[in-house]
Structure formats: structure tokens, C-alpha cells
Amino acid sequence: MNTTEKQRYQEMVKAVSPGSTVGINCLKAFLVGGSICAIGQVIYNILEAHNFSRDDAGLITAGLLIITAVLLTALGLYNKLGKHAGAGSVVPITGFANAIAAPAIEYKKEGLVLGIGAKIFIIAGPVIVYGVMASVLVGLVYYFVR
Amino acid sequence: MEKHIGEQTVRFQNPPSITATATIVGQKEGEGPLAKHYDIISNDALFGTDSCEKAESEMSRQAITLAAQKANLQLEDIQYILAGDLLNQETGSTFAVRDLGRPFFGLFSACSAIGEAMSLGAMIIDGGFANHIIACASSHFCGAEKTFRFPLELGTQRPPTASWTVTGCGAVTICAGGVGPYITAATTGAIVDMGIRDANNMGAAMAPAAAHVLVKHFQDMNIQPSHYDVIATGDLGKIGSELLLQLMNEAGYDLTNHKDCGCMIYDTQKQDVHAGGSGCGCAAVTFGGYFYKQLKTGKLKRMLLVPTGALHSVATIQQGESIPSIAHAVAIEGSLN
Numbered sequence: 022m023n024t025t026e027k028q029r030y031q032e033m034v035k036a037v038s039p040g041s042t043v044g045i046n047c048l049k050a051f052l053v054g055g056s057i058c059a060i061g062q063v064i065y066n067i068l069e070a071h072n073f074s075r076d077d078a079g080l081i082t083a084g085l086l087i088i089t090a091v092l093l094t095a096l097g098l099y100n101k102l103g104k105h106a107g108a109g110s111v112v113p114i115t116g117f118a119n120a121i122a123a124p125a126i127e128y129k130k131e132g133l134v135l136g137i138g139a140k141i142f143i144i145a146g147p148v149i150v151y152g153v154m155a156s157v158l159v160g161l162v163y164y165f166v167r
Numbered sequence: 168m169e170k171h172i173g174e175q176t177v178r179f180q181n182p183p184s185i186t187a188t189a190t191i192v193g194q195k196e197g198e199g200p201l202a203k204h205y206d207i208i209s210n211d212a213l214f215g216t217d218s219c220e221k222a223e224s225e226m227s228r229q230a231i232t233l234a235a236q237k238a239n240l241q242l243e244d245i246q247y248i249l250a251g252d253l254l255n256q257e258t259g260s261t262f263a264v265r266d267l268g269r270p271f272f273g274l275f276s277a278c279s280a281i282g283e284a285m286s287l288g289a290m291i292i293d294g295g296f297a298n299h300i301i302a303c304a305s306s307h308f309c310g311a312e313k314t315f316r317f318p319l320e321l322g323t324q325r326p327p328t329a330s331w332t333v334t335g336c337g338a339v340t341i342c343a344g345g346v347g348p349y350i351t352a353a354t355t356g357a358i359v360d361m362g363i364r365d366a367n368n369m370g371a372a373m374a375p376a377a378a379h380v381l382v383k384h385f386q387d388m389n390i391q392p393s394h395y396d397v398i399a400t401g402d403l404g405k406i407g408s409e410l411l412l413q414l415m416n417e418a419g420y421d422l423t424n425h426k427d428c429g430c431m432i433y434d435t436q437k438q439d440v441h442a443g444g445s446g447c448g449c450a451a452v453t454f455g456g457y458f459y460k461q462l463k464t465g466k467l468k469r470m471l472l473v474p475t476g477a478l479h480s481v482a483t484i485q486q487g488e489s490i491p492s493i494a495h496a497v498a499i500e501g502s503l504n
Binding site: 026027028030031033034037038039040041046094095097099100101102103104106107110111116119120122123124126127128130143144 | 218313318319322325326361363371375406409413
């Protein structure tokens with residue numbers, strides 16, 4: 022096939038392929054993502070009211086959200102939420118927990134080392150790698166321009 | 168009479184019969200519009216095993232055994248098994264037949280596997296190399312997701328162009344002679360690649376391959392699409408089907424009798440499958456369950472089954488390659504008059 026024919030076909034494909042419903046998806050993502058963060062804030066405020074330090078309250082809040090997300094993943098509910106919420110349930114810390122728990126469940130049959138151990142970061146790995154690299158870079162910049 | 172006609176087609180001198188089919192599907196397929204046509208609907212996604220890979224093999228093993236049984240044959244009478252699936256190294260099929268002790272050809276042409284298996288099976292029989300063979304193709308939703316996409320529990324969104332891999336296995340017993348339906352001709356597809364890179368739009372990648380093999384079939388056989396009561400593609404889905412009709416129109420063929428197994432197997436409005444069904448099992452169980460009965464009861468006289476396959480892997484997609492595709496056309500007729 023020559024390039025013009027391929028390009029023409031790709032135009033045809035574009036014309037008949039429906040796009041995602043961006044407006045509704047954004048609204049759902051906003052509502053679910055916002056709700057997750059609001060729940061986190063409520064937990065944090067309750068902890069603070071019970072005389073936990075800001076650092077401790079933050080850590081416990083994150084821990085509770087992570088545990089809840091892992092539980093929901095194991096119960097097969099988080100993917101159902103994600104189907105509707107999209108980025109709303111991916112971006113908060115619960116999404117990160119889901120991205121680690123899901124491969125752990127999927128690759129359980131391949132064993133503790135080469136299954137769970139090797140595959141657990143298959144989705145979250147890039148976030149950790151580039152997150153750490155970015156923080157080092159930003160740290161270096163901060164060190165020199167301070 | 169010359170058996171090889173035109174560029175890509177064989178016309179069988181003594182058309183082999185499809186003496187039986189066996190179809191096994193999962194729960195979601197069992198909730199679809201074709202439910203009553205399947206032999207077994209399993210509500211256990213793991214088919215009594217402890218992994219999705221083992222489940223697919225168990226499903227295929229049962230389908231192959233049942234296909235022999237329904238044809239009143241012992242497994243020992245089956246001279247070749249030809250089977251294909253989507254798992255790495257074709258373990259879905261090889262582990263299914265490892266205890267059956269029958270001569271085996273493992274085939275890979277992605278979701279067009281049943282077309283390749285039936286074409287080659289019919290050639291083996293008309294060539295006089297065997298009297299009884301079984302052609303089989305299987306796919307399992309969980310296995311395909313694991314092989315090609317993300318872990319099942321990951322909370323992601325699927326684009327509207329994505330399809331849903333069928334959990335199902337169709338096995339077809341093909342014999343010399345018999346009372347039909349008969350495999351009368353087969354056109355082997357060539358690989359066609361129109362530069363589609365989106366693995367979430369496989370219908371678009373495969374439609375040109377289907378169009379290509381259809382045009383070759385009509386030219387080689389010197390017939391029009393209206394020669395068949397139904398022309399059934401494998402798993403183009405809604406978008407691929409629309410593209411196929413446009414491409415065929417441009418080639419000068421009006422495909423008014425077109426159906427797509429991927430659009431038939433699920434209720435695309437209610438079952439949340441986006442573009443439709445896909446996977447090796449899609450065409451295999453839709454033919455083995457629904458169309459075979461239509462041919463048997465005379466509701467259909469002639470049909471052209473055109474299973475379609477997207478020949479990519481995770482590595483080729485990640486390396487930015489486009490998706491080469493293939494389709495095989497198999498002509499099946501209720502009687503030889």
C-alpha cells in the first residue's frame with residue numbers, strides 16, 4: 022500500500038471512530054476525585070481534633086486511604102469505580118494503591134518472586150522512577166538557586 | 168478440475184462436511200443474544216482450574232472432546248487437530264491437547280484462527296490425507312487482558328473503540344464425504360497493513376484485510392456478494408464493520424448481506440462491550456453455535472465465513488509499529504446442488 026492510500030484510510034478511520042465523551046468524563050473525574058480528597062480531608066481533620074500532630078495525621082490519612090483502596094481492589098470494586106471515574110480515581114493516592122495491588126493479584130499464580138515480586142510495579146514503576154528522578158532534579162535546582 | 172483457482176482461492180473437488188460443532192462459552196457470552204445456541208455455558212470463569220491460562224486450555228479440551236463425541240467419533244478417529252489461540256506460545260491450545268495424544272498442528276493468525284484451521288483442515292481432507300479432523304479456536308477474556316493489556320483489577324477506562332475479548336471455544340469436526348454442510352472453497356488472506364497503530368481500535372486495523380480477502384474471493388470465484396445468504400466477518404465490531412462496507416463500496420461491491428460475529432455475540436447496547444466482541448473464540452462460537460445450526464436447518468443455504476485477525480504483540484505496539492492484519496474466507500454450503 023502506498024502512503025497516500027494509508028493516509029486516506031486513516032482519515033476514514035478517524036471519521037467513523039467515536040471519541041470519548043470528554044465533558045461527562047471530566048465531570049465524573051472531578052466529582053469522584055474531589056470526593057476521595059474530601060474524605061481524606063475529613064479523616065485528617067478528625068485526627069487533628071484528636072491531638073495528632075500534622076505529620077502523624079497526614080501519614081495516618083494516607084495509610085487509611087491506601088488500605089481502603091487495596092481492599093476495594095481485592096473485592097473487585099475499584100476497577101468498577103475507575104471505569105466511570107477515570108483520572109478521578111487514578112490520580113489520588115488510592116489510584117496508586119490500586120496500580121500496585123492489581124498486578125499483585127493478577128500475577129499471584131506466577132509465584133512470590135517472579136510473579137508478585139517482579140510484576141508488582143509494572144504499572145506504578147514508571148511513576149516511581151520518573152518521580153524520584155524529577156525530585157532529584159528539582160532538589161538540585163533548589164540547592165543552587167536558593 | 169483445477170483446485171487452485173485465481174490468485175488466492177482453492178475450490179474443493181470433494182467438499183468435506185462439517186459433521187459437528189462444539190461450543191463452550193463463559194458467563195457474559197451466555198447472557199448474550201446467542202445464548203441458546205451454545206453447547207455449554209460456564210458460569211465459572213476458571214472452568215474448575217486455578218488460573219485463566221489453565222481455564223482456557225480446559226475449555227478447549229472439553230470442546231475438542233465434545234466435537235468428536237457429537238460427530239459419533241472416538242478421539243482416536245481424529246487424525247489431526249488444528250487449533251489456535253491468543254496466549255503466548257499458543258499454550259491455550261497445546262495444553263488443551265497435550266493429554267489427547269492426537270497429531271496436532273498449532274496455528275497462529277490471532278482472531279482469524281478458526282478460518283485458518285477450517286481452510287487447512289478442508290485442504291487436508293480434500294487432499295486425501297485424512298478423513299476426520301478437528302479445527303478449533305479459543306480465547307479467554309482474562310488471559311487476553313493479561314497478555315495484551317492491563318491487570319483485570321486496574322481501574323482504567325476503555326476507549327469507545329475497544330472491543331471485548333470473548334471467553335469461548337469453538338471446535339469443528341470436518342470429515343470426508345458426509346451429508347453437509349460442506350466447505351466448498353477457501354480464500355487464504357494476505358497480510359494487509361494500512362498503518363493503524365491503535366491497539367484499542369482493532370476493527371479499524373482489520374477491516375482492510377477483510378476487504379482484501381473478500382475482493383480476491385469474489386474475483387477468483389467470479390461471483391458477486393449476493394452469491395451468499397450471509398457474509399460473516401469475525402470480529403470487526405461496529406467501527407470495523409462500517410469501514411469494511413465503505414471499503415467494499417469503493418471496490419464496487421455492495422455488501423448488503425454482511426454480518427459481524429463481534430456485533431452479534433453481545434448485546435452491544437446493554438452489555439457494555441464498547442465496539443463489540445473480539446478474540447479467536449468470537450467467530451468460532453458464533454459459527455459453531457449460531458450459523459452452523461442455520462445451515463443445518465436450511466435457513467441459510469450458502470455463507471462465507473471471514474474470521475479476521477490483528478497480528479500485533481505488546482512489544483510491536485510499544486515499538487511504534489502499525490498493526491498488520493489478516494482474514495481468511497471459508498465458503499460453506501448447506502447442500503451441493
